[in-house]
Amino acid sequence: MQRFVDGAIADFSPVSVSFSANGHGARGVNAYKFDLHFYSLIDDEQATFVVSDNKIELLIRKLEPAWWPRLVATPQKPHWLKVDFDRWRTEDDMEQEKDEAPRDVRQDYEKEYNDLQRQELGYVKEKTKKVYLMFYNLAMFVGYLYVVSVMGVLYYRDGYNSITKAYSHVGNAFKFVQLLQYLEVMHPLFGYTKGSPLVPFFQVSGRNFILFLMIEWEPRMHAKPVVFYVFLIWSLVELIRYVICPSSPRSHRTNILFYLCSYPFYLSQLLGREVGLLTWLRYTIWIPLYPMGIVCEGIIVLRNIPYIEETKRFTVEMPNKLNITFDMVLFLKLYLLLLILPGTYLVMSHMSKLRAKKLGRGRGKRRQLHAD
Structure with missing residues (x-):
C-alpha cells in the first residue's frame, strides 16, 4: 500500500x-x-x-x-x-x-x-501471478485507451455529429473490456489481490446493468448523447488507474516485462515503483468524475423508463407458470432512487476515506504517532 x-x-x-x-x-x-x-x-x-x-x-x-x-x-x-x-x-x-x-x-x-x-x-524471474496481473492490467489499459482514442479522433473529425455515433463505433470494444473486468472479482477469491470480491462485483455489475440492459437492449438509446458522455467518463476513470507515467524506467532493470508494463499505475504498484503523481491522480480524479458518471447513469435509466413501459421488456405479468410478477418500471424507479441518494453518499464517502488513508489528512489533522 x-x-x-x-x-x-x-x-x-x-x-x-x-x-x-x-x-x-x-x-x-x-x-x-x-x-x-x-x-x-x-x-x-x-x-x-x-x-x-x-x-x-x-x-x-x-x-x-x-x-x-x-x-x-x-x-x-x-x-x-x-x-x-x-x-x-x-x-x-x-x-x-x-x-x-x-x-x-x-x-x-x-x-x-x-x-x-x-x-x-540476464533477467529476474517473476512469479506467475505477478506476470498475469501485469498483462491483465496492460490489456485493460490498451482497451480503454482504444475507446478514448477512437472517440477522440471521431470527435476531432466530425465534431458534434460523432457523439451520436459513439456506440456504433466503440460499443463492442467497450462491452468486451467491461466483461473482462469481472476477472477483478475473481482475483481476491484466488488470492491474487487483497480485499473483498463484493466491492468489485457490485461496481462492475452496476456498470454492466447500464451498458447491457439499458443501452444494448434498447436500440433507441444507441444514438443518445448521454451514451457518449458515460463512455468517456467511465474510460477516463479507468485510464487514470492504468495511465502511462512519464518517468523513465530504472536503468538496472533488464526484464523485458518491465519495459512493456512498468508505466501504468497498477503495474507500478506490482513492480514497486514510486510514482507520487499517479497516486495523487488515482485518488483525486474521482472527485469530479464520479458525480458526473452517476448523473449520466441516472439519465440513462430515466430515459429507459418510457421505452420499457412501451415494450414491457423484462416485465413479468400474470398469469404464468411460476405464478410470479415483476414490474421492471417500478424496479428502475427504485434503482434510480437508491442510485441518487444512498448510492452517491456511500460511494463518495468510501472514496473520501480511501483518499485520506492513501494521501494523508494534511497538517491540520495530523496525529502524533508513536513507534509500536
Whole structure:
C-alpha cells in the first residue's frame, strides 16, 4: 500500500517498506530513500506516516503480536539504523531467539538474489501471478485507451455529429473490456489481490446493468448523447488507474516485462515503483468524475423508463407458470432512487476515506504517532 504525504512516498508491503522523499540535509537538497525488509509480517493496510517540520514518523504495526528477535530480516542491520532505547521493549524469555525457525535467504536477501539472477540469467524471474496481473492490467489499459482514442479522433473529425455515433463505433470494444473486468472479482477469491470480491462485483455489475440492459437492449438509446458522455467518463476513470507515467524506467532493470508494463499505475504498484503523481491522480480524479458518471447513469435509466413501459421488456405479468410478477418500471424507479441518494453518499464517502488513508489528512489533522 503506497502512501503519499507532502511529496514523501512510503510504499508498504506485508514484509517491507520503501521510503523516498526530497529534503534539505547536511549536503543541501537531496533525494533520500531507504528500504527495510522486516523480520516478519506487518499490517501494511494500517501502516502510515506523518511529515512534520523536523522529522518523519512511520507507524508500523506487527500483523501478529509476537516477539521479534530483531527488526529486519537479515542478521546484519543497516549501519544507519539506530535503536531508540526510550521505546525499547524486551522479551522475558530470551530463549526464543535460539529457537528461531529456518528462514528463506532468497527473501531475506532479495536484492542480492535478484542481482545474482541478472548476472546469471540476464533477467529476474517473476512469479506467475505477478506476470498475469501485469498483462491483465496492460490489456485493460490498451482497451480503454482504444475507446478514448477512437472517440477522440471521431470527435476531432466530425465534431458534434460523432457523439451520436459513439456506440456504433466503440460499443463492442467497450462491452468486451467491461466483461473482462469481472476477472477483478475473481482475483481476491484466488488470492491474487487483497480485499473483498463484493466491492468489485457490485461496481462492475452496476456498470454492466447500464451498458447491457439499458443501452444494448434498447436500440433507441444507441444514438443518445448521454451514451457518449458515460463512455468517456467511465474510460477516463479507468485510464487514470492504468495511465502511462512519464518517468523513465530504472536503468538496472533488464526484464523485458518491465519495459512493456512498468508505466501504468497498477503495474507500478506490482513492480514497486514510486510514482507520487499517479497516486495523487488515482485518488483525486474521482472527485469530479464520479458525480458526473452517476448523473449520466441516472439519465440513462430515466430515459429507459418510457421505452420499457412501451415494450414491457423484462416485465413479468400474470398469469404464468411460476405464478410470479415483476414490474421492471417500478424496479428502475427504485434503482434510480437508491442510485441518487444512498448510492452517491456511500460511494463518495468510501472514496473520501480511501483518499485520506492513501494521501494523508494534511497538517491540520495530523496525529502524533508513536513507534509500536
